[in-house]
Amino acid sequence: MGITTTHTFEPVFRTRYLDRLAAFRDAPGPAAVLWDDVHRNVQANLTRLEKKVRDEVRGVRVDAGSTQGERFILFSYRTFSLPDSEIDPVVAGVIFTLAGDGVKVEADLSGEQTGDYIASFPSTIVENSNDAVIEAARDALRLLCEAAGALAAAVTDPARIVE
Amino acid sequence: MIVYIWGNLTTDNFTPRAGKDTVGRPGQSPGLSASDVLSAGKKAQEIDTDKLKPPLKAIADDVTQGGTVGHFAIAPLNEKGKVDGKQLEAWAAWRGTGHIHEFTQLLFDAVVKPNVKG
Numbered sequence A: 001m002g003i004t005t006t007h008t009f010e011p012v013f014r015t016r017y018l019d020r021l022a023a024f025r026d027a028p029g030p031a032a033v034l035w036d037d038v039h040r041n042v043q044a045n046l047t048r049l050e051k052k053v054r055d056e057v058r059g060v061r062v063d064a065g066s067t068q069g070e071r072f073i074l075f076s077y078r079t080f081s082l083p084d085s086e087i088d089p090v091v092a093g094v095i096f097t098l099a100g101d102g103v104k105v106e107a108d109l110s111g112e113q114t115g116d117y118i119a120s121f122p123s124t125i126v127e128n129s130n131d132a133v134i135e136a137a138r139d140a141l142r143l144l145c146e147a148a149g150a151l152a153a154a155v156t157d158p159a160r161i162v163e
Numbered sequence B: 001m002i003v004y005i006w007g008n009l010t011t012d013n014f015t016p017r018a019g020k021d022t023v024g025r026p027g028q029s030p031g032l033s034a035s036d037v038l039s040a041g042k043k044a045q046e047i048d049t050d051k052l053k054p055p056l057k058a059i060a061d062d063v064t065q066g067g068t069v070g071h072f073a074i075a076p077l078n079e080k081g082k083v084d085g086k087q088l089e090a091w092a093a094w095r096g097t098g099h100i101h102e103f104t105q106l107l108f109d110a111v112v113k114p115n116v117k118g
Helices: A019-021 A036-058 A131-147 A148-153 B085-092 B104-111
Strands: A061-071 A072-081 A089-099 A102-111 A117-120 A124-126 B001-004 B033-034 B043-048 B056-060 B071-076 B111-117
Touching: A036 A061, A036 A072, A036 A089, A036 A131, A036 A148, A061 B104, A072 A148, A072 B111, A089 A131, A089 A148, A089 B111, A102 A131, A102 A148, A102 B043, A117 A148, A124 A131, A131 B104, B056 B104, B085 B104, B104 B111
Parallel strands: none
Antiparallel strands: A061 A072, A072 A089, A089 A102, A102 A117, A102 A124, B001 B033, B001 B043, B033 B071, B043 B111, B056 B071
């Protein structure tokens, strides 16, 4: 009979990078929608907005992100700010929430901390399919891109300085 | 109880600012600011404080000590029920990193109405 050696190791808990897993953990949204796809689509469209703003505001800082919670499926956004400035950053984002059997899609440009609206657009409710959600997001983002000038003005507006 | 965090559902807006939110003032505990009122015409996130999971708690200002009526500070508490300064500072250190601290996620999960307008 051979000798069996068993090695056991205590689990090592690490929290670093767990947020990457948390981004779409237990998403409350319809399973028919691939939220990773939706986020990628939103960000691809926000790249066009970013380019327009960069053409107008030299040195603008842009950060991409996404969040989710129990009552919202996905908020995919980019934050525009001036480095070393107290002016409230402007957030361009699309939020997806449940609305009955469908998904509500809403986009706006607004202050990160103050919540002042730079531009907002009517929300739409679409069926819970991947294509419908992505198409609604594209429509919303088209409107956001058209407001690039307003975003550029707001991100440099000293009247929007926060404490 | 319902309170509002003014502004957007971004990671940074739901993470305390080091050196600002980590410092208390007369009548006001350190922590991420929230209010029981909306700001007219502006966006906010509606939070049900009953949905806040430990160690987070919303602490109302003490107006008799110079705090502001309707202002709350959301902060982690220690086992003695006091604001845990070390945990609060550790949380604030995540702001601007692009990563989501576990307390930030607890706050996102306590949002009951996203994007309400005052």
